[in-house]
Amino acid sequence: MTRLRRLLKGEARRPRMVLGKTPVSLDEKKSGGGEGPDQHEANETPIPDSLDGIEKFLRERLGNESPDVILRRLVIWTSPELDALLFYIEGLTSRDVINMMALRSVMLAERTTALDAGALDRENIATVISTHLVPSGQITVVRSMELAMEHVLTGEGALFVEGSPECVLFEAKGWEHRGIEEPATEKVVRGPREGFAELLRANTALIRRRLRTPDLRLDATIVGVRSKTDVVVAYVEGLTDPDLVDTVKERIDAICVDIMTDSGVLEELIEDHTYSPFPQVQYTERPDRFVAALSEGLVGILVDGSPMALMIPANLSSFFQSPEDYYERFPFGGPLRTLRYIAGVIALIFPALYVAVATFHQEMIPTKLALAIAGSHVPVPFPSLVEALLMEVALELIREAAIRMPDPISQSLGFVGALLLGDAAVSAGLVSPIMVIVVAVTGLSSLIIPHYPTGLAIRLLRFPLLFLSASLGLFGLIAGLIAIALHLGGLTSFGVPYLEPMMKPKELVRDVIWRSPEYTFQRRPEYPSPQDQIRQKAFMRTWIPEVAEKARQDGEALADSRDQSGEEENTRGRG
Amino acid sequence: MLVAVIVFSTGFLAAARLLTPVAGTAAWISVLLGGVIGLVIAWLVGSVSSAFPEQNLVKIAEDIFGKPFGKVIGLTFALYCTVVVVLGTREFVLAISISFLERTPFYVTTAVFFILASYAAYLGIEAIARVCFIFFGVVIISIAILGVFAIPVLVPGRLLPLAGRGVIPIMRAALLTASYTGEAIVSLAFLRHLKDKRHVSRAVGTGVAIGTAIMAMTVAYGIMMLGTGGISRVTYPAVETARMVGAGEFLERGEILFLALWFSVAILKLASVFYAAITAIADLLNLDNYRRLILPFGIISMVLSSIPANVAQSFAAVEYFLKYTVWYAIALPALLLIGARVLRHEKGGTPDDSR
Numbered sequence: 043m044t045r046l047r048r049l050l051k052g053e054a055r056r057p058r059m060v061l062g063k064t065p066v067s068l069d070e071k072k073s074g075g076g077e078g079p080d081q082h083e084a085n086e087t088p089i090p091d092s093l094d095g096i097e098k099f100l101r102e103r104l105g106n107e108s109p110d111v112i113l114r115r116l117v118i119w120t121s122p123e124l125d126a127l128l129f130y131i132e133g134l135t136s137r138d139v140i141n142m143m144a145l146r147s148v149m150l151a152e153r154t155t156a157l158d159a160g161a162l163d164r165e166n167i168a169t170v171i172s173t174h175l176v177p178s179g180q181i182t183v184v185r186s187m188e189l190a191m192e193h194v195l196t197g198e199g200a201l202f203v204e205g206s207p208e209c210v211l212f213e214a215k216g217w218e219h220r221g222i223e224e225p226a227t228e229k230v231v232r233g234p235r236e237g238f239a240e241l242l243r244a245n246t247a248l249i250r251r252r253l254r255t256p257d258l259r260l261d262a263t264i265v266g267v268r269s270k271t272d273v274v275v276a277y278v279e280g281l282t283d284p285d286l287v288d289t290v291k292e293r294i295d296a297i298c299v300d301i302m303t304d305s306g307v308l309e310e311l312i313e314d315h316t317y318s319p320f321p322q323v324q325y326t327e328r329p330d331r332f333v334a335a336l337s338e339g340l341v342g343i344l345v346d347g348s349p350m351a352l353m354i355p356a357n358l359s360s361f362f363q364s365p366e367d368y369y370e371r372f373p374f375g376g377p378l379r380t381l382r383y384i385a386g387v388i389a390l391i392f393p394a395l396y397v398a399v400a401t402f403h404q405e406m407i408p409t410k411l412a413l414a415i416a417g418s419h420v421p422v423p424f425p426s427l428v429e430a431l432l433m434e435v436a437l438e439l440i441r442e443a444a445i446r447m448p449d450p451i452s453q454s455l456g457f458v459g460a461l462l463l464g465d466a467a468v469s470a471g472l473v474s475p476i477m478v479i480v481v482a483v484t485g486l487s488s489l490i491i492p493h494y495p496t497g498l499a500i501r502l503l504r505f506p507l508l509f510l511s512a513s514l515g516l517f518g519l520i521a522g523l524i525a526i527a528l529h530l531g532g533l534t535s536f537g538v539p540y541l542e543p544m545m546k547p548k549e550l551v552r553d554v555i556w557r558s559p560e561y562t563f564q565r566r567p568e569y570p571s572p573q574d575q576i577r578q579k580a581f582m583r584t585w586i587p588e589v590a591e592k593a594r595q596d597g598e599a600l601a602d603s604r605d606q607s608g609e610e611e612n613t614r615g616r617g
Numbered sequence: 618m619l620v621a622v623i624v625f626s627t628g629f630l631a632a633a634r635l636l637t638p639v640a641g642t643a644a645w646i647s648v649l650l651g652g653v654i655g656l657v658i659a660w661l662v663g664s665v666s667s668a669f670p671e672q673n674l675v676k677i678a679e680d681i682f683g684k685p686f687g688k689v690i691g692l693t694f695a696l697y698c699t700v701v702v703v704l705g706t707r708e709f710v711l712a713i714s715i716s717f718l719e720r721t722p723f724y725v726t727t728a729v730f731f732i733l734a735s736y737a738a739y740l741g742i743e744a745i746a747r748v749c750f751i752f753f754g755v756v757i758i759s760i761a762i763l764g765v766f767a768i769p770v771l772v773p774g775r776l777l778p779l780a781g782r783g784v785i786p787i788m789r790a791a792l793l794t795a796s797y798t799g800e801a802i803v804s805l806a807f808l809r810h811l812k813d814k815r816h817v818s819r820a821v822g823t824g825v826a827i828g829t830a831i832m833a834m835t836v837a838y839g840i841m842m843l844g845t846g847g848i849s850r851v852t853y854p855a856v857e858t859a860r861m862v863g864a865g866e867f868l869e870r871g872e873i874l875f876l877a878l879w880f881s882v883a884i885l886k887l888a889s890v891f892y893a894a895i896t897a898i899a900d901l902l903n904l905d906n907y908r909r910l911i912l913p914f915g916i917i918s919m920v921l922s923s924i925p926a927n928v929a930q931s932f933a934a935v936e937y938f939l940k941y942t943v944w945y946a947i948a949l950p951a952l953l954l955i956g957a958r959v960l961r962h963e964k965g966g967t968p969d970d971s972r
Contacts, residue, residue, distance in 0.1 A: 514721065514729070517713055520881050521729050524748070525736060528888075531747040532740030541747045 086186040089207050093127045096202050099187055100129060110134075118148050118175070118203070124167070125204040129190070134197035136216025139178075148175050148201070168208035171201065180213035192270070215243075222248070225327035227494060233369040237327045242272050242346035248329040249276060249344075253336060257281065263294060265308070265345075269301035273308065276332075276342035283339060283571045289536055290341045290354055305345040305352050314534050319499035322535035324353040324360050331365045339572025355535040357542050357569055359554040361493035362386065367557050375557040382490055383555050389488035389500045390526075393434060394507040394519050396480045397426045402515030418474040427512035429473045433481040434504065436463055441485070460485075542569040649833050659821035661950035675900035681956035691901045694949065698894035699914075702887055703922040706730050709883050710922070727919055730884060735915045737888030738895060739908055745892065749885045756882050760831065764838065891918075 090096050097113055104111050110132045118124040126148065130140060148171075172181045182198075184190055190200050190209045197215035222244065225237030238245045246260055257279040265273045273294060277287050293312040302308060309323045310316060324340075326332050327349055335353040336342055343352040362382045367375040400419070404412050422429060440459040444452045464478040484504070491497040503526060510518035533540035543549045546568075552558045553567065566577045581593035665677065675694075679687030710726045737745050895914050899907035 514725075517726070517729070517880065521733055521884070524733055524752075524881050524884055527748045527751065528733070528737050528740055528744055531744030539743070539747065541751070545747060545750055 086188055089185060089187055089190070089202065089209055091205055091207075093125055093202060093204050096127055096187075100191070103187075103191065114145075116145070116149055118171070127202040128199065129194055129202065130199040130214060131194060131197070134195070134217050135199055135214040139214040139216060140199055147177050164205050164207065167203050167206045168210050171203065172210045172212075176201070176210060176212050178212035178214070182211040183208050184211060185209070196270075219244070228326060228328050228331070228364070228492065230364070230366040230369065233365055234328070234330050236329055238329060238332075238344075238349040238351055240347050240349055242274065242344060245329070245344050245349075245351070246274060246276075249333060249336075249342075252329055252333040253278075258336070260344075261291070263291075265294065265297050265299070266302040267298065267300055269303075271302040272346040273302070274344040276336060276344065278336055278339070281337070281339050281572055281574050282341055283573060286355070286536060286570060287341055290343070294343070302345060303347070305343065305348040305350045308343065308345055309352055314536065318529065318533055319502050320358070320530065320533060320540070321361065321493070321495040321499070322356055322533065322540070324356040324493070325350045326353065327351075328365060334365070334368075337577075338566050339570040339574075341570075355538040355570055357535060357538065357540050357544075358530060359543050361496040362491065364492040368560070372557070372559045379557050380555055382492070385487035385490040386496075386500060389484055389491070389497070390504060391507060391519065391523070392484045392487070393430045393480055393504060394511040394522075395516075396477070397430050397508060398511035398515045398519050400426045401512060415474075415476055418476050421471040422474050423471070424473075425512075426477070427508065429477050430481070430508055431505075433464075433467070433473055433477055434484075434508070436467070437481055437485050438501070538569050538571075543567060649829065651829065655825040655829060656822050658950065659825045661954055662821050665950050665953045675897060677953060681953060688901060690949070690952075691897055695894055695897040695901060697949075698890050698897060699918060699921075701890045702734075702894060703918050705883070705887050705890070706918070706922040709880065709887075713880060724919075724923060727922055730887065731915045731919045733884050734888040734891040735911045737885070738892040738911055742889065742892055745885060745889050749882075749889075752881050752885060757831075760834075764834065891915075894918075 087099065090099060093115065100111070100113060112128070112130050112132050114128040116126050116128060118126050128140075128145070128148075168183050172183055182193065184193070185208050190202075190211065193211045194200050197217065198211045199214040201210040201212070203210075219241045220239045222236050222239055224235040228237075236248060238248065249260070250258065255278065259275075259277055259279050261275045261277075263273050263275070264270050275287070275291055275294065290312070294308070297308070297311050299307075299311070305325065309321075309325070313322045315322060324335070326335075332342055332351050332353065341354045343354065345352075362379065364378075364382075367379050370378070399407060400415055404416075407415070419426070424432070437460070440455070440463065443459070444455050447455055460482070464473075464482070467473045468475050468478060488497050488501055491500065507519060507522045510522040512518075514521065530540050539545075543554050549567070550556075552562065561578075561582050563577055564580045565575050566572045568575075580596065581589050584590040584593055675687060675691035677687075678690040681687065682690065706727060710723055710730065713726055714721065714723060737748075891914075895910045896907050898914065899910055904910070
């Protein structure tokens, strides 16, 4: 206990996790438990000689009253018979595995010659059992009680044998969990419906299934002194920038917290600028999106117990993308993307712009509209700012309430609340009808942004802009916008400038505010600095005569000018 | 890109008013000539930077002329930047007050300017450059739109006679423009942040060229729409030009939107010059962290920019500035370059070999 406290205070050094210079995969780490870094733990208790001693020890450490801790005495039917103790946690382990595989095979094993009395002694007994009697894929033999407990608490079963200083651990994980469902936050009309769930291993399987390259790395570590949460860093060897991978691992390694409840907590602990309203790490529930990010050279992070996977680095444009931009045909992908940017701008400045124009620059708008605005504002006793604030706050209230409400009510509340409130406010003379339209359009626009935290940032920044434009008109609004732009300009995500892809006009049209046809994505985006720049062949549609001709010329040019690499798109990157 | 912003942003607001009396209808030609001078300056800047990559201005000057004299040159550079900041701010605050914030006190707008400039300087030149890039695109598009909508109002005949009042006035006006384009030497302070050291003169030159083109276009439009007589009567011809353009029923007076957009560019310019000034001072004083200077320098220049009591005084100051700074803008990089050449001859080619 004191050790824990010292660890949390940062006085004691946490044993270094597997992460670091030499990556070890999750599976290796688990099976190599005996050599794991956990051995550096200061107080290790050797396994007591007698089963009574073991049982007493476990009861003391895990509490006498916990009904899910199962300690089952049994006899292994060898000659001579061996007393053994099976130790597992009910609920974490699969009943089938425990019953069928462990209990049956150990208890009902035929008396084989290999297990005859002469062959067994104190030292090799556990190894012999693990190799001959327990039909399980993952088996570990450990020599300390702490290690045994740690593994059992992750869902393995432990078999102690009377007199042996070793313990056999076998894979038996199987707990109740949510199945693979459609992602709740990133819905698409067209595209896969699978979403990550809470179970880490299921999530890694979803990734492996979509990215079968042997270069996929899933490096595991454990975060949380008490919770001991599994965290996996995913990347593609030979593609992802190794410096980026190292940075991510370093930052995760530096975390020393008590528990790790969700990937959101992890995000906050590793991001560059905590005080910025803009998110610097992408997250997704969609394995397809996650895999696409990995294939572009990003680093992914999965946290056990969280259906939200993180992707690093991020930039502003990544928060305006939706997987559907690519699944839907080209003529619709591009305009939809642009629409989202326009929506972002509207969500950010529309109320502020309205207040500025209505308060300071009435001459800007056509006379008829100006008269209409003025007319609708006559019965309202407040200045435009108060009006706008009233409506904005009401909208935020409705939105927050709709999220916290039980599902059946929330849907109707969203509509009814907004409609009723707006209508009542207008007829009570508190706000003008035009303001209701402004706020409604703003609210709608902010919901179009696919990434929720970015929408939050924009919602938050709307209010200072409102105040600025109410006090200094358009001048204040522009000043505020410049301050935001400067802030974005100075922002980085894991060292990558936040506005990076927007700096390149070519990139801008290709895949930032517009999406070009699939066959033009010849190169990967540059911002994560992937080691391999070329994503696909330059000329794929060679059934079209012109393209075939171009491809032929390109091949010639490539052969001709190896050193003039600047000229041909295709030769760059490779050379 | 940053250079383009520096060059055209303040210049094009008032350029037409200052130039037309001097050069008459040919003001736009003198702008182009001024641009040529600017290109020469850009070439000088580029040569200096390729002779001394990795170094800041004060260090370069000290290397060439020895410590005391180098410090003096650094000081003049810092002073130059300060003057640009102070006058630029003043000009802008005036434009905004005259055009659309009549009742807001000067110091409020000035303070907003300097708060933004300080924030930008705090974030550093990279952030400023990135934002410049984005806003520059927006401004170019807005100018282009304005240009298209202005076509019906144009009277090309007003550009005649093409030669204006003769060659000498054109040259004099060109020198005036050149002091705007000469502000490109501010980029000397950013050189060590450039990624590609080889193409400095091309980059700065492109910036100057774009800036000049925009300025020339505005001046020409101004003359075509208002005539030479009309231009001399209004304070800010560009604003007036924009005012005459209306996008039909939808936007009746676009000039405010236009002013606001381009006000954003001005802030970026001032921010970058502000940054140049404080980094130069920091180098002079051998400070590691230039950020400590932001607050004192910001307050000092804010006070300085509030000194001119009225519009006339500040215009006079701007004109003085225009008349004389062009020589400084040419002299500084030229001096550095000549000094470097002489030094190389004496020492056997050390500085240039570092490439």
